[in-house]
Amino acid sequence: MKRRNFIKQTAAAGSLIGLGGLSMSNLSTSEKKHITILHTNDVHSHIEPFPLNDPKYANQGGVARRLTVINKIRTENPNTLLLDAGDIFQGTPYFNFYGGELEFKLMSMLGYDAATLGNHDFDNGVDGLYAQIPHAKFELLSANYDFTNTIMDGHTKPYRVFIKDGIKIGVFGIGIELDGLVNKRMYKETKYLNPIEITQDITQKLRQEEQCDLVICLSHLGFDYGDKTIISDQILAQKTEGIDLIIGGHTHTFLDKPVIAQNKAGQFVLINQVGWGGINLGRVDFYLDSSKNLEHSSTVFAI
């Protein structure tokens, strides 16, 4: 039995059926599950829509509109997670005046489940970030920042497993190297750990110990740098395994649809990023089936 499972998994790894591909009509429909992932990145304190005189994004975005969209999707599918990939802070006077209080309060009102930290979330130092923790009713996830010798110690988690309709969704956070981006006086003794090594450890834990059905990485590494020596979401996807979806940030990349990368084991990984400033909300819908129904399992990417 276990042997059979293993073979099925490797089969799943190999095949990709693109847009309009074959559907698996012989599957039982009784145990199908539907999980919706909604996401933002680099909102940068854009609480109100961009001003009307903005040369590029006039009257786009806005937290109040975002909630309307989110509520509509939650009505369609209550099994929805709302996630953010960092750089919540900095960009409008709201941050300068309230230090991120309003950003965290609003994200809590919108029902965010988790966020990871971007470099700008350190703009008021680890102390400034810590001061806003009471306003965050969502998880701050960071697997590769070691806060041990800082005031933030104990206020982030490497990952969190969410259960929606019986589906176990492991979400973990990965941050960018702070040295060179953030003044040391701000991040203090925060240690940056290698994203690839940490991801390998975490995904193994999420897949095997936590028995997750889906694994999502919230990353603030940046989408792609061309330079292969800089760790980006593309590099992270290629050099690890066990991730279904990377929700990226930092590079303010506008992707119309997720990019499909191939991981170390030849399996497909989605990478998505939706620009910045809250102009867009990303949406990824996972339709899952009990693995015992999957005689020949391949995933249809209808994107």
Next chain:
Amino acid sequence: MLLIIGCKQQQYKPERIQAELVPVDINIKSDTTITSFIAPYKLSVDKAMDSVLAYAPNSLTKKDSKFNTAIGNMMADAVFELANPIFKKRTGYPFNAVLLNYGGIRSPLNQGDITTRAAFQLMPFENEVVVVELSGYQMKEMFTYLSHGTAHPISNMQIILNKDGSLQKGTIQGHDIIDNETYFVATSDYLQKGGDNMTFLEKPISILPLDYKIRNLLIDYFKKKDTIAPVRDNRFIKEN
């Protein structure tokens, strides 16, 4: 192999994945619980942002002139005037000059009242003043860099370019650069870290951050000055 067989007991697998980019735009109604929650914060921010700090008799933009601009001169001179007492208090001596960057002038300054909002638009970033100690050699590298002609704001330095664009003269407080002398130049932490490829700032002999944000410095300068009417001068010119 054994490890995988031993541990893996996954229940569900994705059979189909769909994705969509959802624009958050004018076609979407604002949720009123959010707008009313934001309202008091907005009121207070707007009030602070609209507070009048000074008056500008003329509009100023960084495109007004070549090599040096009134707005750039104002910013560099403001740093010289307001950051120098802080530096002197800590070290016992003043710094010699200021270097900012053209790209750091983020908006025009419009004719009329200068508000806090205008200061935020002029300098939206959190950059701070740092003072670097440069060798004579590094100063010369700076002048070579500046001779490319971009109107990077400077104060207490003079650069004259020949007709062909080559460097004729670069002086600091009226003096030629002496190789085995050192000079103290105030700049932003962004440039010091190699921003705008100002690599001559990356390895200074010494460095002192002043914990003074450039935006706050400009706000303090506007409050102090009342009327802001800087002029273009001959601090950075090219011979005709």
